[in-house]
Amino acid sequence: MQNLRIAAALLCAAPAAFAQEMSGGGIKIGLLTDMNGVYSAISGPGSLKAGEMAAEDFMKANKAFAGKVTVTAVDHQNKADIATNKANEMFERMDIDVIMDTVNSATALAIASVTQQRNKLFINTGAGTSQLTNENCNHNTFHYAYDNYMLANGTGTAVAKQGGKTWYMIYPNYAFGQNLERQMRAAVEKAGGKLAAPSDATPFPNTDFSTFLLKAQSLKPQVFGTMQAGADLVNVVKQYNEFGLKKQNIGLAIGLLFESDVAALGQDAYEGAIATVPWFWNLDSKATDWTRKFEKAFGKKPSFDQAAVYSAVTTYLEAIKRAKTDDPEKVIAALEGHKFSDFFAHDATIRKEDHRVILDVYQVKVKPKKDAKEDGDYYTKINTTPAKDAFTPLSESKCKMAQASR
Amino acid sequence: MSWQLLVIQVFNGLVNGAFYALLSLGLAVIFGMLRIVNFAHGALYMLGAFTAYLLGERFGIGYWPALFIAPIAVAILGVVIERLLLRRLYDIAAAYNLLLTFGLTLLIQDGVRLLYGISGQPYAGPPQLAGATNLGFTFFPTYRLFVIGMSILLCGTTWFLIERTRIGAIVRACTENPTVTRAFGIDVSLWVTAVFGFGAALAGIAGVMAAPIYSVDPLMGADLIVTTFAVVVIGGLGSILGSVVTGFMVGVLVAIGSAIYPPIANTLIFILMALVLLLRPSGLFGLQEAR
Numbered sequence: 011m012q013n014l015r016i017a018a019a020l021l022c023a024a025p026a027a028f029a030q031e032m033s034g035g036g037i038k039i040g041l042l043t044d045m046n047g048v049y050s051a052i053s054g055p056g057s058l059k060a061g062e063m064a065a066e067d068f069m070k071a072n073k074a075f076a077g078k079v080t081v082t083a084v085d086h087q088n089k090a091d092i093a094t095n096k097a098n099e100m101f102e103r104m105d106i107d108v109i110m111d112t113v114n115s116a117t118a119l120a121i122a123s124v125t126q127q128r129n130k131l132f133i134n135t136g137a138g139t140s141q142l143t144n145e146n147c148n149h150n151t152f153h154y155a156y157d158n159y160m161l162a163n164g165t166g167t168a169v170a171k172q173g174g175k176t177w178y179m180i181y182p183n184y185a186f187g188q189n190l191e192r193q194m195r196a197a198v199e200k201a202g203g204k205l206a207a208p209s210d211a212t213p214f215p216n217t218d219f220s221t222f223l224l225k226a227q228s229l230k231p232q233v234f235g236t237m238q239a240g241a242d243l244v245n246v247v248k249q250y251n252e253f254g255l256k257k258q259n260i261g262l263a264i265g266l267l268f269e270s271d272v273a274a275l276g277q278d279a280y281e282g283a284i285a286t287v288p289w290f291w292n293l294d295s296k297a298t299d300w301t302r303k304f305e306k307a308f309g310k311k312p313s314f315d316q317a318a319v320y321s322a323v324t325t326y327l328e329a330i331k332r333a334k335t336d337d338p339e340k341v342i343a344a345l346e347g348h349k350f351s352d353f354f355a356h357d358a359t360i361r362k363e364d365h366r367v368i369l370d371v372y373q374v375k376v377k378p379k380k381d382a383k384e385d386g387d388y389y390t391k392i393n394t395t396p397a398k399d400a401f402t403p404l405s406e407s408k409c410k411m412a413q414a415s416r
Numbered sequence: 417m418s419w420q421l422l423v424i425q426v427f428n429g430l431v432n433g434a435f436y437a438l439l440s441l442g443l444a445v446i447f448g449m450l451r452i453v454n455f456a457h458g459a460l461y462m463l464g465a466f467t468a469y470l471l472g473e474r475f476g477i478g479y480w481p482a483l484f485i486a487p488i489a490v491a492i493l494g495v496v497i498e499r500l501l502l503r504r505l506y507d508i509a510a511a512y513n514l515l516l517t518f519g520l521t522l523l524i525q526d527g528v529r530l531l532y533g534i535s536g537q538p539y540a541g542p543p544q545l546a547g548a549t550n551l552g553f554t555f556f557p558t559y560r561l562f563v564i565g566m567s568i569l570l571c572g573t574t575w576f577l578i579e580r581t582r583i584g585a586i587v588r589a590c591t592e593n594p595t596v597t598r599a600f601g602i603d604v605s606l607w608v609t610a611v612f613g614f615g616a617a618l619a620g621i622a623g624v625m626a627a628p629i630y631s632v633d634p635l636m637g638a639d640l641i642v643t644t645f646a647v648v649v650i651g652g653l654g655s656i657l658g659s660v661v662t663g664f665m666v667g668v669l670v671a672i673g674s675a676i677y678p679p680i681a682n683t684l685i686f687i688l689m690a691l692v693l694l695l696r697p698s699g700l701f702g703l704q705e706a707r
Contacts, residue, residue: 048635051535183679213674213682217630217639220428221675224421224554244536244631252541252557252629254548274536274631 032336036078039065039323040106042096042121043136044113045085048240051270052313053113053136058083059308060316061110064323072331079327082106086117093117097124107336108133108326111319115139115186122151131338133326135318138186138266140193140402143366147409150338152345152365154325154355155318156288158190159402160371160395161265164286166197166235168373168393169263174233175203180222180246181237181265182214190237190265198235206231212238219246223253226260237265244274251279268313272376272388280376280388288371289314289354290389296353311386314354321354357397363404363412368397420553425671427551431560431629433667434567435622439644440651440659441571442618445578448654449591449611451510452502455517457644458637459524460616464490464623465632466528469537479542479628487620494616498609521638529634541628563625570621571660578656587611646689652702662700 041061045054061081069075084100086093093112097120100106109125112118113136125132126148134142135154138161142153170177177198181191191209198205206229210222219238223246226234234255236246243264250262267285291301291311300320304312329344330336346362358369374389382388404412439457446454467486471477477485497520505512541559548555578584587607589597594604623637630636643666651662666685674681692699 046529046534048534051533211678213679215639216682217636218428218432220431220560221425221671221678224424224428227555241536241631241633241635244633248629248631252559254555254557270533270535274538274633276538276540279538 032078036080037075037327037330037336038104038106039079039081039326040100040104040109041081041083041111041319042086042093042100042109042117043083043111044088045083047088049088049113049136052268053111053315053319054083054085056308056310056312056316057111057113057136057319060304060312060320061323063304063307064320065327068324068327072327075327075331081323083111086112086114088114088117090116090120093120094124097121098128101125101128101130107131107338110322110326111135111315112137113315115141118142119146122146122148125150129338131326131341133322135322136315139189141189143364144402144408147364147407147411149342149411152360152367154322154367155314156266156286156371157366157401158186158265159193160288160400161286162190162193163197164371164373164395164400165263165265165284166194166203167201168286168395169233169261169284170198170201170203174261174263176206176231177203177233177235177263178206178226178229178231179209179235179237180212180219181209182216182239182242183211184214186239187211187214187237194235194237194263194265203233209235212242215242217245219249220253223249223255226255227253227258230258231260233261233263235263235265239266240271243267243271247271247275247279247283256282268315269311269386269388270313273386276379277376277382277388278379281378283376284373284392285376286371286373286395287314287389288369289317290372290374291317292387292389293372293391300353317354321352324352325350325355325360359397361404363415364402364407364409365411366401368401370397371395371400421675422672424554424556425675426668427556427560427564429668429671430564430664431667432671433664434563435626435640435663436644436647436667437571437660437663438567438618438622438625439640440647440663441574441656442615442622443644443648444651444654444656444659445574445618446612446615447648448656449587450498450502450506450608452513452517453510453653454612454615455514455641456497456520456524457517457615457619458639458641459521460490460494460619460637461623461626461640462528462634462637463493463524464620465539465627465636466532466537466623467620468624468627469539469632472539473537479540479624483621483624486624487617490620490623491613491617495609495613497616498612502612503605525634525638532634534634536631536633539627539632559628563629566625567622570618574618575656575660643685646685648699649689650685650692650700652699655699655701658699658701 041057043053044050065079065081084096108131110133112134115137118134118137133152138158140157140159181187238246262283264283264285272280292298329341333340333344345360348360350358356370360367372391373393375392377390464486467489468482471482545559545562549558590604590607598604647662647666651658670684673684
């Protein structure tokens with residue numbers, strides 16, 4: 011690591027016309043992420059690989075940048091206080107220009123405020139909280155890929171419109187879960203559905219959900235909605251099958267689903283479950299082509315967060331190219347209002363008003379194992395929500411920047 | 417709350433209690449003999465589940481054989497740990513045992529994480545016990561009933577073994593007074609190893625039983641061990657009967673608590689623990705001696 015940094019410093023010291031407009035002579039992208047903990051499978055080392063691939067591809071295509079872009083990863087251990095310290099350290103001592111990835115809502119909120127204080131740049135791809143572009147929005151923070159509003163609104167609306175009218179929901183009792191439940195409930199009610207009973211908060215983390223599954227059994231709703239994530243979600247689905255809810259025609263709607271959750275139980279356990287995702291690896295041929303490259307480099311299929319990191323790094327570097335500098339103010343100006351499409355983001359716009367990157371999102375249904383063409387072929391796309399309908403409408407935004415521009 | 421829900425919750429609580437009981441029983445047996453609080457117990461439980469998963473994945477060995485093989489494998493690991501490492505620390509301060517077993521936990525957890533990643537592994541229960549059984553008032557997963565029964569059987573057997581048989585008499589003698597026991601020609605050190613292995617096997621079998629219900633991931637033991645230590649404190653360190661009864665009791669109380677007010681479920685155990693520590697520091701079933 012030290013050697014790499016010295017090498018990077020030496021490289022940057024070489025005089026070049028373009029380099030003089032870059033702070034510290036180069037562009038340093040820092041991923042502040044979970045390298046070892048519960049979210050490391052969907053972000054962490056895979057995100058670093060995706061970021062490095064994006065930087066390499068960009069440097070290959072733009073000779074003026076050759077050798078000038080570096081990507082490093084720092085571990086925040088899913089703790090907000092560590093994230094704050096590390097973010098300060100990255101901006102101050104490591105000369106990082108932009109922080110990305112994040113993967114955890116509490117750390118993302120902490121990083122957003124550090125970034126604002128230091129007037130740098132933060133492009134979040136991994137954390138879900140919609141506060142980043144609402145109550146806690148700021149001039150220096152962008153939100154890529156997904157957020158809670160998009161997940162809840164997408165799944166709630168799609169399932170209710172398909173006839174899932176009566177619901178019973180459970181959610182983990184912390185910021186992410188409470189926020190997701192509120193949004194999902196609103197979406198279901200708006201689409202003509204109703205709750206069979208008030209949603210229940212579950213302890214977090216939790217291994218035993220039988221109380222709630224038995225309650226679902228007696229309520230007999232058409233849809234059982236779970237806002238749990240990661241290992242908690244795996245436990246919910248395992249027990250959903252154990253208590254035979256599927257056989258009793260109680261469908262499963264999942265707030266936030268990653269491929270690794272499906273792999274943890276085998277896809278038959280999830281068969282028929284519906285969730286919303288911003289991207290999945292075999293969405294279309296462009297996505298699959300990129301996935302093959304990533305798979306070759308990393309040995310595993312990418313999560314949507316990892317793909318989002320590649321896309322975000324590229325979008326950021328393109329903005330620098332347009333702005334001809336890595337000065338944060340000018341890069342922010344180049345990002346705002348920018349419209350683009352790539353293998354990850356379809357019909358995307360970086361909203362100037364709240365810095366939400368809106369893009370097409372997809373409702374997917376988990377297919378049975380027998381229909382899978384290869385390992386990891388989990389989803390069937392059942393609906394596309396166009397970018398303009400997928401995210402919080404600006405008229406409902408609680409972001410000060412958006413309200414000021416109204 | 418209707419009486420039906422109450423009864424259902426009692427059954428749910430018994431399932432969780434079954435795991436608390438098996439784990440705290442293993443801890444109690446080990447503590448009784450070795451005077452060691454085995455922090456690595458959760459990791460051994462996780463290894464039990466992973467062994468079952470690997471047996472199925474690599475060799476196509478199903479649940480029933482795994483129920484025997486996995487605990488034996490974990491017991492062998494326990495014996496190795498005792499012979500190679502723990503053995504060297506008996507004569508120095510107890511804190512070193514804690515540090516060692518805690519360090520082992522981190523090693524084992526991170527080793528498994530390196531090999532198999534942080535997200536869980538799929539494990540299917542035995543097909544014979546799939547589906548639900550009609551209890552008259554509700555349908556309850558058959559496998560969970562089996563878990564309750566199996567745990568009671570294992571705990572009962574262990575209690576009988578220690579309190580009512582010659583083997584138990586020797587173990588108790590080794591605990592009470594190793595020097596005198598040695599004078600009777602009994603190889604105390606051999607028995608110490610055997611007891612540690614047995615405790616490890618209990619953790620291993622609990623792991624196999626948990627695999628079809630809970631997420632099989634490297635941290636599954638870390639999540640459970642904290643609760644189990646609270647159970648041990650409530651029941652009283654080293655008390656066999658205490659750990660079993662408290663295990664089931666805490667499971668049921670938490671289940672009923674979580675039905676009335678879900679957010680309190682995880683806290684309830686620690687409220688109980690605090691109360692017991694205040695009113696009866698040696699635990700509900702503990703001997704009135706300060707160790």
